[in-house]
Amino acid sequence: MKYSLEKRALEKQQSDCIVLPLFEDLQLSPAANYVDQSSGNNITKIVERKDFDAKAGSTMLLSSESEQHTRILLMGLGKQDAFNPATLKKSVLAATNVVKNTQTKTALFALSGITLPDYSSAWLARFSIEAISDALYVFDEFKTQKADKVTLDAVSFYCGEDIDDALVEQAIKEGSAIASGVSVTKTLGNLPGNICTPTYLAEKAKVIAKNNNAISTTVLDEKKMASLGMHSLLSVSAGSEEPAQLIVMEYKGGNASDRPHILVGKGITFDSGGISLKPGEAMDEMKYDMCGAASVFGTMTAIAELQPAINVTAIIAAAENMPDGKATKPGDIVTTLSGQTVEILNTDAEGRLVLCDALTYAEQHHNPASIVDIATLTGACIIALGHHTTGLLGNDDSLADELLNAGTKAADKAWRLPLFDEYQTQLDSNFADMQNIGGRPAGTITAACFLSRFAKEMKWAHLDIAGTAWTSGKNKGATGRPVPMLTQYLLNKAG
Template sequence: MQFYAKSQDALALKSDVLVVGLFEGGSLSETAAAADKACQGELSKIIEREKFKANAGASLLLHHNLGQSATRLLLLGLGKQSSGKISAESFSSALQALANSIKSYRSATFALNGITVEEQSPQWQAQQLAQTLQTSLWRFDQLKSQKQPRPALSKVTLCTDKASLSTIKKGLSEGQALAEGINYARELGNLPGNICTPTYLARQAKSLSRNRPELSVKVLSEKQMKEMGMGAFLSVSAGSDEPGQMIVMEYKGAAKSTAPYALVGKGITFDTGGISLKPGAGMDEMKFDMCGAASVFGTMKTLLQLKPKINVVAVVAAAENMPSGGATKPGDIVTTMSGQTVEILNTDAEGRLVLCDALSYVQKYKPKTIVDIATLTGACVIALGSHAHGLYSNDQALADSLLAAGVRSGDRAWQMPLWDEYQKQLDSNFADIANIGGREAGSVTAACFLSRFTKEAKWAHLDIAGTAWKSGSAKGATGRPVAMLVNYLLNPA
């Protein structure tokens, strides 16, 4: 899909459909008002006759010639105005509905003139438009013998005033790059475990770096991890015929002396639970247990498009968690890269085991901050549902930055407690720490476990177990929290 920004009169541009905004309560956007004037008020009469309320996401398609050069006119409800502005939520709802309304047309024109979103710039509006259209119209059908028909929409023109033209172009570019990253994360998440293995992810990283001098990749083998003392990671991959992979991607957009930001993704490409075997119902969805890693891949893909002047080191801890004669057993004790010993009381609490060694490893880069992303606990799903990521951090400034990035991107998180009082639930009679802390506050104690390996770093943990994928008829990876991560990296303060 191609996006264009023009400082021309939207009514004069030819396309299959011109989209004009209306506000709840009868107010017209600047372009809608111009169209109404051009047709001597005929548009207002139609709106009144059809009782179009213009609530956010409502639409009405008109085949009338009402002064526009486009073949059709689509009225798009933008919701209520407050002091001449609409909420970001209303704008996002309108864009989601817009994607479905115009997907069958080859070209569309949309005018931003006179549409103001609370606490957001025209650049943000353009970015959201491009991102929403591309993610909404994306399809995952490469494994089907019969492909779905592709949406026809291939050209979108956004009209604005001349003063805003350069920022609108920048917003469209950012939105396209974000959409590519989000869709890439969704693709990786949707692939089944017999295709998307740890080795497959390692190949994907190397493919990303091809002809990209700003991105370097190295993959640590199990032999190398053993030499480094990563006993926790290796305890997870021990039961699988697929070798575990520690994938390291370094994006270099700033001087070598500039400390990098670090991302660490949980990449359990399939999670049976190991010896602590999961119930069979719904186990197919455990291919999504690598969605933390997928979000890291999607973020790196977006950074390669945008080329920001920062350094980022991304570590993906990729493994399968399988039961076998060589699998780790409940009660086994392993030694982590940090030297701390862990009693593994439940082999289904494996994400924290691969992550703790990855977190220890990434600290050798002396990063400014570390953010790990993981589908870590069902407890987080119970606590927050599917709307917000669970956020834990040992640094409030970092937590605030991530929370703000979530609000700006519409990919929100909620901060959870990381209090010392919870740490005692991880006490073990036989090792330094147990890998589970009982039924109470399961998401909190999982974060407490990780905090034992990040004491010297500014660190945050995102539990995305409730947000990384959808079940039911809409089953599939969401690509979250790529938008939040990119927003944070571009605006870390």
């Protein structure tokens, strides 16, 4: 999809479909007024008859006799005092779903006259691109009957004549990159576990490096991990025919001496629970247990496209958690890369077992300026925060605030949970330095407490995306979160 800024005056613009936003007060913007006058006052007549209520997500498609625009699409934004990024995305998504079902090749979103509280006009274009991409995303790789090809191939944005063109063009660039990253994340998440294995992810990382000069990829196999002492990570893959992989992607956009900001992704490509076998119902959704890793792939895709002046290292701990005669058993004790020992009481609490070794590897080999791990870690996070908000915990207030602010700005929100020392006692073990579960109370917090023991010397934050990484039900699929938050966080760090 080609996105661009429409700089020409209204009378010089042309498109197959012009999208005109309206709030519920039905006051026409300058662009809507111009189109109305050039199309026989059709919009005014519709407003006067109250045929269009302009509620958020509502649309009305009109044919136009104008030579400039073949179609006019009215796009409802809801109440002006309730307008926010989520409303905008909902409305643009609905509008795009209408446009893609026509023979439209070029669409123009006339965003002039709209203001988004706490954002510049440029963000209207960026958020719109993310919503458009979401509406156009299709995953039909394994269907014999493919989705109908969409004719829409170019979208432009008219934001008025008194805007900063450079800011809007940068926003379009960022929106396009984030949309690409989100699409990569969705596709990796949606792939079945028999295709998207740890080895598949390793090969994907090599392809990304091959296609981007600023990125290099290194892959550690099980033999190398064993020689280093990553026995916690390897305990998860012990029962699987698929070998674990530790994938390292390095983006070097900053000075050679700058310490990297590190993203660590949980890449459990299928989680049966191991010997602590999960219930059969909805177990197919455990292919999404690598969405932390997928979001890191997506963020690196966006960063490679935007080329910010920052060094970023991505570490993916990829494994498959399966039961067989060699699988780790409840009660087994393993030694982590850090030297600390873990009594594994539940093999279904495996994400923390791969992440802890990845965190130690990052500290020992990459000297991080900061480190953020991303994981579909606990069902408890879904109980606490539902499916709208990512859980955030960490040992550094400034890093946590940076992530919270980036999430708010990118409309990809997180909420910080406490990480008090009192919770640590729930991990006490009679036989090892710690156990890998802390019981039902505060499950998200005790999981983070476990990880915190491997990040004591680092500025570290943990994102639990169990509730936000995918959607269940009829519209089942990966969401691409938290790529917008992570990309914004890194752009902010780059300055």
